Amino acid sequence: MNSTVNIGLGFRRDLANDFLTQEVINPGFIEFAPENWIDMGGYWGNILKEVEQKYPVTCHGLSLSLGSPEELDWKFIKKLKIFLDEHNVEIYSEHLSYTKAANAHLYDLLPIPFREDAIHHVAERIKQVQDFLERKIAIENVSYYTAVAAEIDEATFINEIVKEANCNLLLDVNNVYVNAFNHNYNAKEFLNKMPLDKVAYIHMAGHERVAPDLIIDTHGEAIIDPVYDLFDWTIQKMEPVPILLERDFNFPEMKELQNELNSLEKICKKHWEVQHESK
């Protein structure tokens, strides 16, 4: 990824053919979860090879469980390192959450208690993984539907971890919107507290409002205008980074997905290309 504006799209098997033909959708890069592809041969392993020849690649992990009380899974991390190197992965990111506890994987993202001891614990684990992988991880602010035994605020929690671990931040703007809505805070005030100079990567997505006072982060809908607005407002404060559109299911016509990519590109160009030309 060399240009100032890079807009990617999550690679999904249901859309493999559309990614390969590049007839309607043609993102600047693709993202996928290494967990879904490590050890995968045969038909799908082959498709991945083909698609990788057409696009630069980022990876977004699911099971590292950085916030977990469990030991890190070094057997898996060793496989991960080989995979990231073999697949020329430009950015590797993971969630600021946990998926394993009480000796079992849960395969979804549970919220870490916003507490002082958790900050040091998570930061230490991020450092260990970064040292082993010999690359920085971008950790993502996740959506959560209830805070759990919180003793400090979310913004402090994220800031302290990024600082202590010396890692990057994957800023999911939709998640900021979802959390601000669900927990009744001001999204812009929250973003002002984020270490925007540490952001290496941005996620954008759609969500679903399931109750008057609850949004679930589904990645199954188009991005809504208020999230575009928040994105527009945020990126003016930042240096250019790659932007990814997450869409996991309930796929629309490919033309509509490409339109979303185009909308994101337009906003980025407005702020980042002009800014760079004047520099």
Place this chain on the structure above:
Amino acid sequence: MSLNKETVNIQDSLALFCRSGIEPLIPLSRPENLHHYRRLVFNVVLNTMTQAFPIAHKAFGSRNFTDLVHDFFLNHDSQTPQVWKLPFEFYEYVVAKEHQEKFAMPFLNNLLLFEWTEIEVHTMPNVIPHSFQNEGNMFTDILIVNQEYKILQLNYPVHLYAPDKAKDLLGNYYLIALRNPENFNVKFLNLSILHVYFTEQLSIEEQTINEIINKASEIFNLEKNLLITNITPFLNDMFLQKLILGYKKH
């Protein structure tokens, strides 16, 4: 570890709630939303199992199958970080819990193994074969074998019939799940015990069919000519099915 015991307990109890539904005694800012975590987590596991075991899902019916996945998710500590490998843990769990007796489905272990094997062979890492040529002598040259297969031994022919019918056909069934190296489709083919022996021998070391015939003749106590007659159509078919890819280059 820099985590307090209290924080560990909080995290564990949230995770255990997702598995058991037992509400944790922890301070939550929006306790009314807690159930979404249990729902989201369970849906991932249920969808994975429903996709992996479509025949078993149908045999149980949606409701009983969901109950079985609930039972698995509650009582089994899932170990793989890769959820698409979890169906194998489910299979092992069902075998260990002797569910096929409990549900009076004597074919259940076989059925889950059969359905998992299709996934396993379809996804198994590619094995690059030795280079080979298309011309040679089937009996005196070394044959190069496609290693992307798995042999199964079943007591019920769940690969041939729906569970309803298969359950009445107790026997000894050998089959090979073979991945075509060109289109990656997985095919299940019936084998005799003799064919299993030849397939395994071809894979474990470089040897000619004549050498294997010599050994088989002793083990199965069969005339060599009879073996040749029996094995020739099998070998021809395995060339067609691409279990045998060709002849080792001289």
